[in-house]
Structures are given as structure tokens and as C-alpha cells.
Amino acid sequence: MHIVIIGGGKVGRELAANIHKKNHSVVIVEKDPVTAKELGKTLDVLVINQDGANMATLEKANISSADIFIAVTQIDELNLMACMMADRAKVPTTIARVRNPESHRNIADTGFSKEEIGVDYVINPERAVALEISRMIHYPEAADIEYFSKDKVMMLSITVSEKAEMTGQNLQEMPLPKGCIVVGIKRPDGSFIVPSGKDIVKPDDKVYLIGNVKVMRKASWLFHHEDKRIRKVVILGGGTVGYTLAQMLENNSGPKFQVKLVEKDLKRCEELKRNLHKTVILQGDSSELTYYNEEEISEADVLVTVTEDDRTNIIAAIMGEKLGCNKIISGISNNEYTYVYAAAGIDNYVNPYLMTAYKILRFTRKGDLRNLSHLKGEDAEVLELVVPGSCKVAGKKIVDANFPKGMLIGTIVRGEEIIIPHGDTVLEPDDDLVIFALTKISNKLDAYFCRA
Amino acid sequence: MEFIYIGLVLFLFFAVNYLFQRIHLPSLLGYIFLGIVLSAFLTENMDNVVNHVADIGIMLLFFLLGLKYPLNHLLNISRRIWQVGTMDVVLNFGVSFLIAYLLFGFDLFAALIIGGIAYASSSSMTLRMLEDTNRANTPEAEFKEGLLIFEDIVAPIMVSFLVGFGQAGSISGGDIAAIAIRVLLLILVSIFIAIYGFRKLELFVNRYISKDFILLFALAVAFTLAGSAVYLGLSKLLGIFLAGVILSETLASEELSSLINPLKNVTLPFFFFWFGTSISIDAGIIMPGFLLILIVWGLTAKLLVGFFGGRKYGLTRKGSLRAAFSLGQRGEFSVVIAVLADPLLRVFCGIYILVTALVGVLLFHRAPAYSEKFYQNLKKLFPRWFTNGVSS
Numbered sequence: 001m002h003i004v005i006i007g008g009g010k011v012g013r014e015l016a017a018n019i020h021k022k023n024h025s026v027v028i029v030e031k032d033p034v035t036a037k038e039l040g041k042t043l044d045v046l047v048i049n050q051d052g053a054n055m056a057t058l059e060k061a062n063i064s065s066a067d068i069f070i071a072v073t074q075i076d077e078l079n080l081m082a083c084m085m086a087d088r089a090k091v092p093t094t095i096a097r098v099r100n101p102e103s104h105r106n107i108a109d110t111g112f113s114k115e116e117i118g119v120d121y122v123i124n125p126e127r128a129v130a131l132e133i134s135r136m137i138h139y140p141e142a143a144d145i146e147y148f149s150k151d152k153v154m155m156l157s158i159t160v161s162e163k164a165e166m167t168g169q170n171l172q173e174m175p176l177p178k179g180c181i182v183v184g185i186k187r188p189d190g191s192f193i194v195p196s197g198k199d200i201v202k203p204d205d206k207v208y209l210i211g212n213v214k215v216m217r218k219a220s221w222l223f224h225h226e227d228k229r230i231r232k233v234v235i236l237g238g239g240t241v242g243y244t245l246a247q248m249l250e251n252n253s254g255p256k257f258q259v260k261l262v263e264k265d266l267k268r269c270e271e272l273k274r275n276l277h278k279t280v281i282l283q284g285d286s287s288e289l290t291y292y293n294e295e296e297i298s299e300a301d302v303l304v305t306v307t308e309d310d311r312t313n314i315i316a317a318i319m320g321e322k323l324g325c326n327k328i329i330s331g332i333s334n335n336e337y338t339y340v341y342a343a344a345g346i347d348n349y350v351n352p353y354l355m356t357a358y359k360i361l362r363f364t365r366k367g368d369l370r371n372l373s374h375l376k377g378e379d380a381e382v383l384e385l386v387v388p389g390s391c392k393v394a395g396k397k398i399v400d401a402n403f404p405k406g407m408l409i410g411t412i413v414r415g416e417e418i419i420i421p422h423g424d425t426v427l428e429p430d431d432d433l434v435i436f437a438l439t440k441i442s443n444k445l446d447a448y449f450c451r452a
Numbered sequence: 453m454e455f456i457y458i459g460l461v462l463f464l465f466f467a468v469n470y471l472f473q474r475i476h477l478p479s480l481l482g483y484i485f486l487g488i489v490l491s492a493f494l495t496e497n498m499d500n501v502v503n504h505v506a507d508i509g510i511m512l513l514f515f516l517l518g519l520k521y522p523l524n525h526l527l528n529i530s531r532r533i534w535q536v537g538t539m540d541v542v543l544n545f546g547v548s549f550l551i552a553y554l555l556f557g558f559d560l561f562a563a564l565i566i567g568g569i570a571y572a573s574s575s576s577m578t579l580r581m582l583e584d585t586n587r588a589n590t591p592e593a594e595f596k597e598g599l600l601i602f603e604d605i606v607a608p609i610m611v612s613f614l615v616g617f618g619q620a621g622s623i624s625g626g627d628i629a630a631i632a633i634r635v636l637l638l639i640l641v642s643i644f645i646a647i648y649g650f651r652k653l654e655l656f657v658n659r660y661i662s663k664d665f666i667l668l669f670a671l672a673v674a675f676t677l678a679g680s681a682v683y684l685g686l687s688k689l690l691g692i693f694l695a696g697v698i699l700s701e702t703l704a705s706e707e708l709s710s711l712i713n714p715l716k717n718v719t720l721p722f723f724f725f726w727f728g729t730s731i732s733i734d735a736g737i738i739m740p741g742f743l744l745i746l747i748v749w750g751l752t753a754k755l756l757v758g759f760f761g762g763r764k765y766g767l768t769r770k771g772s773l774r775a776a777f778s779l780g781q782r783g784e785f786s787v788v789i790a791v792l793a794d795p796l797l798r799v800f801c802g803i804y805i806l807v808t809a810l811v812g813v814l815l816f817h818r819a820p821a822y823s824e825k826f827y828q829n830l831k832k833l834f835p836r837w838f839t840n841g842v843s844s
Contacts (some may be wrong), residue, residue: 258766260591270705273525280766281525283589296591296770 001364004029004061004091006052006082007073008039010091010333011097011125011217014357015070016045019364022443031073055089063089068246068363072097072356080117085120095121095360099240104426123359125352129306130244133329137233137252139217140327141224142346143206143393147213147372148384148434149375149413155183155210155382155434156220158374162203163225172197178213179419180219183408184380184434192378193406207244208375208409210382212418214438229257230327236293237307238263238272238315240376245304246272246279260296271372298323306331338377343365349376365446370432378437382410388451389429399423406443407437422430457498457741464490465721471600478813480580480724487728490808494729505690509719510784511574512712516602516673516687517597519577519705521711523646526697531596534760536595543753545571545610548746556742561617563655565793568610569801574712574783574809575689576723581778581816584662592775595765598660599757599779605635606689607785614792634684642677642694650701657702670699723784730787731802738800747807754779754812773823777792781812 001024005012008030016026016039026045029052030036036049050057052073065067069086071079073096079096086094098117118254135145144157166174171182186192193199201207201223233249235242238261249257255407260280263269268281284293297303300319303320305313305328313330314337316361320328321344329348330341341349356376362372371384379441387394393401397423399411412419414434419425437445468482472570494502496514521529549567552558557568578596609631660666674695681691699708711744756775762772790801815822 202697260766264708270522270703271529274522277522277528279528280533280591282591282596299768306621 001067002062002065003068003364004058004063004066004072004086006069006071006079007097008032008035008047009072009074010353011042011072011356011360012070013039014354015360016043016073020360021044022364024364027059028068029061030097048109050449053085055085057222057296058082058085058089063091064239066091067093069094070360071095071244074099074359078319080119084118087124087288092381093120095363095365097123097124097125097356099124099126113169120222121363123263123356125356126240127244128355128359129241129331129350129352130248132230132355133241133245133304133306133324134248134252134330136303136327136329136348137230137249140302141220141221141226144208144375146382148371149330149411149418149432152213153210153411153434154213154216154375154417155208155436156412157206157208157289158182158220158223159275160203160205160207160223161225164203164223166201166222168200170198170200171195175223177211177215177219178216179418179420180208180209181408183210183410184208184375186378192380192438194406195435205300207211208380208436211420212411220331229255230301231255232299233257233259233300234296234302235259235304235305235306237305237313237331238265239306239308240302241306243272243275245306246276249280250276260300262293262296265363271319294323297325300325302327302329304329304331310334314340314344314358317346317363321346368449368451374439376381381439381442383435383437383442383445384436385433385445387427387429387431387433387449390451393427393428393448396423397426401448403448404441406441407435407445410434425436454596454691458501458602461502461663461725468524469721478579478581478584478817480721481810481813483721483730484806484809486732490725491730491731496627499729502722502726502729509716509721509723511674511678511692512687513720513723514580514693515708516694516712516716517601518693518698519700519709520597521697521819522705523643523697524738528755530602531595532765533595533598533602536599536757536764537606539761539764540599540603540757541571541655543607544750545758547753548749551746551749552742556739561614562793562797564617565615565789565797565801566746568614569782569786570746570753570805571610572607572755572782572785573600573779573812574781574785575600575604576720576727577783577809577813578778578816580720580724585817587774590774592762592773592778594757595762595767595771595775596778598765599761601800602787604687604693607687609635611785611788616787631685633794634686635690637677638681638686638691638694642698646698646701650698654704654817657699657704657708661698661707666708670708670712673699683763692734692830711785726785728788730791731806738796743800743804747804750753750782750808750814751780751802751811770823770827773826774819777819778816780808780815782808811831 003019003024003026005016005026008028010434012028016028019026020043027048028039028040029048029050031051033049037054039369040047048057049059052071063086068081069091071082072081076098079098083094089212089254139145139156142156143159144155144261146155182195185195185201186191188204207223209216211219235245243259246259247263249259250419260282262273262282262284262414263272264284266283269281272281273400297320302324305316307313308435310332317328317330322345328346330346332338332349333353338349358372362369369383370386370387373382375381409421409436412421464486465483468486469479472479472482490513511787548570549563552566553563555562578600587593613628657666674692677695678692679689682688758776758779759772762775767775786805788803790798793801
């Protein structure tokens with residue numbers, strides 16, 4: 001596969017590194033000479049130091065033979081423009097990162113469809129981050145939350161409490177509600193297993209559950225035994241993520257939240273007041289311990305730090321931890337800071353760049369991959385894919401498919417039915433599978449599910 | 453001749469302001485004292501001039517408040533404030549009325565007047581002090597402003613009711629409904645103008661914001677709406693506040709505020725001065741014991757509204773405490789109602805207003821320190837109440 005990436009920022013770099021690992025040919029086009037030079041040194045890929053929205057540059061990147069074109073610069077307009085050019089050059093798949101939801105909406109406002117503009121997929125990292133955080137707020141006890149199969153299936157990771165009656169039992173005997181399954185266990189010593197029926201769950205293990213969304217709250221409760229309910233949410237940072245998150249929480253049809261958003265820029269506060277209907281907008285500098293921030297944070301059930309500055313987010317998160325806030329969720333763009341969070345005991349963070357990179361990576365996989373999510377800090381992934389009628393495992397029992405060790409099919413969605421499969425379950429064409437797999441195994445699955 | 457008086461009054465304003473700042477007291481108390489002292493020396497002409505300038509001062513204050521509240525934000529607040537506002541009416545108007553009527557045997561009209569003067573906090577003093585103490589951007593400021601706006605919607609209905617009652621000895625439900633409908637009409641028409649008129653004027657206002665005619669345009673809108681409210685028998689303050697809301701839809705609030713602020717700074721001291729002149733304390737006091745009870749209840753009820761209302765509104769515990777300590781001062785609205793009373797009751801009301809204003813202003817200034825102390829004591833008394841989240 002030949003893949004052209006426009007923009008060598010954090011997303012572009014992460015993508016290039018991952019795609020290169022999978023032995024695809026990658027070309028990065030980066031305008032900034034310093035970044036381009038640095039990319040050339042650290043990645044073993046071709047870097048063209050030119051403007052990406054230029055046909056001559058794209059020809060140098062061998063656009064005519066590209067399978068996928070990915071535009072992930074910081075500038076929305078440039079990404080859309082570059083995709084239009086790639087579309088003219090008949091690249092089969094074009095992907096644009098559009099950061100500003102306004103630009104996203106403007107595509108529709110122009111009266112053109114995405115196809116007419118030449119973009120097959122629009123990836124909006126800020127929206128994705130807001131959505132992820134909103135899910136974390138709905139499931140405060142879970143560290144990872146992912147939805148699959150049109151939101152019918154979900155995956156949760158839960159730390160097992162000492163109080164939980166599930167401890168000491170093997171998975172076969174565990175009285176889990178019908179419709180869900182334990183697909184992964186991370187032990188306190190750091191080892192990670194894809195369990196069999198004989199494995200036992202112990203306190204402080206982190207278990208990964210996959211199943212029908214309707215039973216997951218009950219299932220997770222059996223492991224954590226805490227009924228945390230979030231009511232008061234304080235968001236620090238009124239940028240795109242903070243604003244989008246507040247909007248999502250306002251429009252939430254389930255539990256009602258009291259949302260307060262702290263933003264330091266007065267003009268931005270004015271804008272937020274005009275556009276948000278229920279959120280309380282507070283003006284204050286989230287990096288300083290101004291008295292109202294401290295008070296708001298100390299009474300919050302959850303603190304979300306999503307200013308545009310990583311360091312501010314870290315300081316605010318640590319402040320929240322010290323003030324006794326129950327749950328803290330941070331947005332970070334620099335992966336190196338994850339160690340600071342680990343040191344401070346804060347394990348809920350969201351990285352928009354990594355999320356974007358993983359969302360895009362699924363396009364580089366063979367087979368009908370619908371969704372791919374990488375587990376935070378683990379070498380494991382959850383994949384959602386459709387069984388093509390012509391693939392080699394279609395029509396076979398799972399036990400006969402010879403799947404490698406280190407993977408487990410969590411659910412099969414067949415029409416409206418959600419099945420927790422066992423060895424004798426037959427994989428039928430068009431089944432929607434949610435698979436939990438170690439990363440090294442996940443790469444091998446293409447061979448089982450790609451079309452003949 | 454009046455120009456000399458105006459010059460003299462302005463000079464006294466300057467001197468009092470300077471002096472009060474030196475002795476760390478709020479300057480508006482100085483203006484009120486000046487008004488009380490000089491009220492005997494004012495000619496009728498002079499009184500008229502002061503009255504007019506004072507009117508402009510308080511109106512500009514409300515206009516600036518309106519500019520801070522874009523329509524959407526105002527609707528957001530009103531969703532949360534109405535329950536607190538209702539609690540305010542019940543505790544301050546209702547209970548004060550019942551104390552006067554049932555416990556101390558005042559006649560119905562006198563008891564209603566007492567309820568009326570006990571009801572509203574002084575918007576002018578509260579807003580001015582928020583600015584003076586740099587607390588205008590705190591979360592509780594928004595709560596207090598929301599409550600003041602609510603009071604300014606209820607107040608004209610209450611005044612109209614009392615005037616009607618005083619004149620005819622009774623008032624029909626239809627009359628009250630008519631006032632409420634007019635308030636609703638004014639608000640709805642303003643919302644309509646804001647959405648369909650002024651949002652479209654954004655480019656015009658921002659293009660010419662540095663030209664002098666924009667100030668004229670803004671003031672024309674402001675005073676026209678204030679006048680329309682008066683024409684409908686409603687508060688001019690409600691009208692001019694809505695004008696501010698409408699103009700804030702042009703997205704030029706900050707620039708317009710900086711144009712109007714100097715005008716307000718010159719005219720507002722006249723309002724507090726006028727307030728001082730309007731309080732009569734020359735005749736004897738009736739029922740001092742009852743007056744004391746009423747004052748204590750008046751301050752307690754505002755503490756309760758501030759604290760529990762603040763919590764209901766979504767303020768933090770400390771924020772609610774600061775709000776609780778910042779609402780005691782009664783002012784202009786109580787004065788308007790006191791005028792309806794007979795001379796003896798008027799003195800009673802005058803002292804009530806003056807004492808609550810003084811205590812209220814002092815409490816307001818010390819609110820952060822008092823609330824901190826109170827908070828620490830509460831925390832010791834009710835530790836369970838201070839844990840986050842709901843767990844079971």
C-alpha cells in the first residue's frame with residue numbers, strides 16, 4: 001500500500017511510524033523545514049519539505065499510485081484543499097482532519113457533499129476527545145470505554161475491588177449477566193492476558209469486559225462495587241473540546257449534569273455564554289488558584305482539564321487531586337507527559353493526536369474493518385470487523401478457524417441479535433465481530449478476514 | 453443659580469468619596485449620609501435636578517447590566533433563578549407581612565407596605581459594590597444579578613398592586629394579571645427585537661463603533677425602551693435593562709460599556725445622594741421592638757435566600773455564603789414603597805431602610821472574610837456534608 005501523509009505534526013508522525021511498521025510505503029509532506037528535517041532523522045520514511053496543497057508536490061509524492069491520502073496539518077482548509085487535489089488524482093481513499101467543528105459543519109453548508117469536495121472521511125479529533133470524555137463521565141468507574149456495532153456493544157475496563165464477590169472465582173463459574181464476557185485481564189504486576197475459562201480474577205486486577213450495552217452497567221458493578229454517580233462537572237478550558245463536551249452534556253438524554261465551564265479569555269466567555277444554554281460559564285485563569293476555581297474544583301464530582309496547554313492541564317489535574325475531586329480527566333497532546341500523570345496517580349487522560357492516528361489507521365488494514373481502538377498504555381486493541389462471505393473463516397466454527405492465541409471474539413452482532421460466542425459458534429457472512437486482541441496478534445488477523 | 457449648587461454638590465461628592473476611601477468605608481455610604489444631612493437645605497428646584505440626574509445614573513447602571521447579558525445567557529440564568537426568586541418573595545415579603553399583620557396587629561395595607569419595603573435588595577448598591585470590590589466576575593455575582601433582575605420584574609407588579617390597593621382599598625385579580633401581562637409583553641417584544649433586529653445590526657454597530665453617533669444610537673434605544681416600560685406602567689429599570697440585553701446582541705457590549713461607563717460614574721453618586729435625601733427620620737419612631745425584630749428578620753431572610761438559593765442555583769458552599777452576606781441592603785425600591793405609607797409609618801420604614809442599607813453594605817464588604825470563617829465552622833459541625841459525590 002502506498003500512503004501519502006500531508007502534515008508531519010504529532011498525528012502525522014504517529015501515523016507514519018505505525019504504517020511504516022506494517023511495511024507499507026509512506027511519504028510525508030511537511031512544509032516546516034525544521035520539522036521536516038527532524039522527521040527525516042527519526043523516521044525511516046521519505047519526507048518532502050514542501051507545501052502539501054500543491055499539485056507539483058503531490059506528484060513528487062507519487063500521488064497517482066497512492067491508495068490512501070491523509071491530510072492532517074493544523075489548518076482545516078489546507079487539509080480539505082489537499083484532499084480535493086488527491087481526489088482529482090483519483091486516490092481511492094482520502095481522509096482529512098478537520099479540527100474546528102464549524103469547518104466540519106461548513107462542508108454541509110456549502111451545499112456540496114463530502115464526495116463532491118473529494119473527502120471520503122472527515123476526522124474531527126476535538127469532537128472525538130469530547131465524546132470520549134463524555135463517555136468517561138457516564139461510566140466513572142471505567143478507565144477505557146469504547147462503543148462498537150452501532151453503539152449496541154461496548155467495552156469497559158474496570159479495576160476489581162476487594163469488596164467484589166467476583167474475586168477468587170474462575171471465569172467459567174462467574175455469575176456475569178447474560179450478554180457480556182471478560183476478554184482481557186491486566187494483573188497488578190503488569191502482565192496482560194487474554195483469559196480462558198479457568199483464569200481467576202483477583203482484587204486490583206484490571207478486567208476488560210465486552211458485551212451488550214444494556215447489561216454492562218450491572219456487569220461492571222459486580223467488579224467495582226461502587227455506585228458513583230456524577231452530577232457536578234467542572235470543565236477547565238473553553239476551547240473546542242471544552243465547548244463540545246459542555247454541549248454534549250447539556251443535550252444528554254440520560255442523567256442531568258450540572259456543568260460549569262471555566263475559561264480565562266473574556267471574549268471567549270462571551271461567545272460561550274451566547275452558545276451554551278444550561279452550562280454555567282465562569283471567567284477565571286485555570287492555571288492559578290483563584291478562589292472560585294479552587295472552590296469549584298473542590299466540590300466537583302468530576303474535573304475535566306482540557307485547556308490548550310498541557311502543563312496547565314497537569315497543574316489543574318494535580319490541584320484537583322489535592323482538593324479531593326473524585327475523578328479527574330485530562331486532555332494531553334504530548335505523550336511524554338503521561339508519566340507525570342502516572343506519578344500523580346491520575347489515569348484518565350485522552351490524547352487527541354493518538355486518537356486521531358488510531359482512527360485513521362484502520363483504513364490501512366485489509367478486511368472490512370469498521371473500528372479500531374488501541375487500549376491506553378497497553379499492547380492490546382479492540383477491532384470491529386465484518387465477516388466477508390469470501391473470507392476463509394466464513395461458515396466455519398470458531399474452534400475450527402485456527403485463530404492464533406492472544407485474541408478473543410467478544411461479541412457477534414447478527415442482525416438485531418447480540419451473541420456471546422463459544423467454540424462451536426459458526427461465523428456467518430456479514431456477522432459484525434468485536435475482537436479483543438494483543439497488538440502483535442491483531443496485525444495477523446487481516447489474513448483471516450480479508451476477502452478472497 | 454443651580455449650576456453653583458451642582459458644582460458644590462460635585463465638590464462634596466469628591467470630598468466625601470476621598471474621605472471614605474481614606475477611612476476604608478464604601479463611598480456610597482458617604483453619599484447617602486451627605487443626602488441625609490443636606491436634605492433639609494435642598495430647594496425644590498435643586499431637588500428636581502438631583503432627582504433627574506439620579507434617575508439617569510441608576511438607569512445607566514441597569515443599562516450596563518443588560519449589556520452583560522446576551523439573550524441566550526439571560527434565558528440560561530432565568531431557568532435557574534425563578535425558584536430562588538420565589539423563595540425570596542415568600543421569605544422577605546410574605547413572612548415580614550405576616551409578622552406585621554398577625555403578630556403586631558398592623559392593618560392590612562400597612563402590613564403589605566412593610567412586606568414591600570422588606571422585599572427587594574438594593575440593585576444600585578449591590579451592583580456598585582460588586583464593581584468597587586472587584587467581585588463583578590465571580591460566580592456569585594451572576595447569581596446576585598439574576599436575583600436582582602427577578603426582583604426588578606416583581607417589584608413594579610408589587611408597587612402597582614400597593615398603589616391600587618392604597619387608592620381603592622382593594623385590587624382585583626384582573627388588575628394584577630394585567631400588569632403581569634404587560635411585563636410579559638415587554639419582555640417578549642424585546643426578545644423579538646433582539647433576535648430579528650439587533651442581531652442583524654452587528655456589522656453596522658461594529659463598523660461605526662468608534663464614531664460618536666453610536667453612543668447616541670445606544671442611548672436612544674435605551675431611553676426609548678425605558679420610556680416604553682413606563683408607558684406600560686412598568687419599571688423604567690426593567691425597560692432599560694432589556695435595552696442593554698437587546699444591544700448586547702450586536703456583539704459590541706464591551707465597547708458600548710466603555711463608552712457609557714464614564715457617564716454612569718458621574719451620575720450614579722447623585723442617586724445615592726437622592727436616596728439619602730428621601731429617607732425621613734425626623735418624626736418619632738413607632739414600635740422600636742417590632743422594628744428591631746423586622747430588621748433582624750430582614751437580614752436573616754436574605755441570608756437564607758442567599759445561601760440556600762445560591763446552592764439551588766449551583767454555587768459552591770463558599771460562594772453561597774458570600775452571596776448570603778451580600779444581599780441585606782434595602783434601597784431604592786423600598787423607598788418608592790415607603791412613600792405610599794402614612795407619615796408615622798414612613799419614619800418607621802425610613803429607619804428600616806437606612807439600618808438595613810448600612811448593615812448590608814458593611815456585610816457585603818466583609819462577605820469574603822465572614823463566609824470563610826462561617827465555612828470553616830460549618831465544616832467542623834457537619835463534616836459529612838462536605839464530602840464530594842454520591843456514594844452508596
